[in-house]
Amino acid sequence: MADAMRYRELRNSGISEGEIRGRVDRGQLWRPFNDTYLPATSARQLPHARLRALLVRLPPAALICRQSAAPLHGFGDFVTRTTDHRVHVLLPAGVPRPRLRGVVVHETALPAEPCLVDGVWCTSPARTAVDLARTSGRIDALPVLDGALRAGRCDLDTLAAEVALHSGLPGVVKLRELLKAADAGAQCRQESQLRLIAIDGGLPRPQTQIKILDASFITRYVIDLGWEESRVGAEYDGRSHLTAERAQHDRERHNWLAAQGWRMRYFTAVDIYRRPRHVVAVLRQALA
Structure with a gap:
């Protein structure tokens, strides 16, 4: 078992219920979410193991987004830090919303291009930056745009194109103005x-x-x-x-x-x- 598996999959592989509990107690299995298991070696070695495990529990269309996706793209340090450690997930409108502790689900009617980073399906760098900046205050929005540019995962034209796709949504007018001030030279x-x-x-x-x-x-x-x-x-x-x-x-x-x-x-x-x-x-x- 190299990646996340659910309880039923473990049982179907021939592992008994008692053995599953025993492996968890001995630290051989890690359970980051209910009904989701990772071998302890994978949890230590796989990048972003917790996010990879979460995607096993979510609908196939789910993508890690916003605060949780920014570190995947290299600009997490430019996002306002809070004590909220919940995982933010994007789902297309109409898809049943899972109820999981520690998970925030955002519904969207705007299609999002999937991006695979270290085995984690997430929103693209530009979509991540625009979603975050659009829903942040002005003082926190510019750092997100700067961070996305500094990380080298997108350029101003890509960000502008993504902003255009969000036309009519709250915060877009602010972003059009802030894009003029965005600069990849900011270091923090x-x-x-x-x-x-x-x-x-x-x-x-x-x-x-x-x-x-x-x-x-x-x-x-x-x-x-x-x-x-x-x-x-x-x-x-x-x-x-x-x-x-x-x-x-x-x-x-x-x-x-x-x-x-x-x-x-x-x-x-x-x-x-x-x-x-x-x-x-x-x-x-x-x-x-």
Whole structure:
């Protein structure tokens, strides 16, 4: 048994009810969902074993989607993190909805192209990004689009085509506008949000990943976000525990950039989520 099987399939293979219970108790079998079993070795070795096991319990048309599909495509870190660990599943309208603990079913009348990633059938990268961004707030939607682009699984044209397919649905107008600001250069969710705050605050659109060259024309540092012509940089500072070595590196970097005429401004999660006006005011003053 290399992949997920249901109780009936185990019994038909000649394993008794008592032996099934015994294997579960001994840790030889893993039961991620009721009536779904995986050998412990497969659970450890197979990528996304829990999702593969879940698909055994669902209708054939089911696809892993939204928050649960984003990590499969490489941009899960750009999705707003919550304590909700439920699996999100997409089903065509009219298909009976299974009732499983820990599973959220989304019905859709819009056909979704199946995509196979590590043995898991899921929505395509563009569909995953659009479904997520369309149903998220503005501050959380842009990071999803940035993440999809950064992962290299789709481009702006693919995202725009997917948005067009969703025409008339809630959140689509917002996405058409945000696509103009989407950028594959963002390295994390907060960088995307910091860039959006600047744009929404009426500042010129900042550049991403600005390479700063030394006297030998070799890249010395890279600034996450900034305005090269004005020599103003903005970065998200999410480090909660700095080592002495890292602190020294950051001081050297800051001093070197300052010597080159760069005015660096650093912002925390508190600034981004609670004081966006402060962020805009600080950047506007630096640009002025």
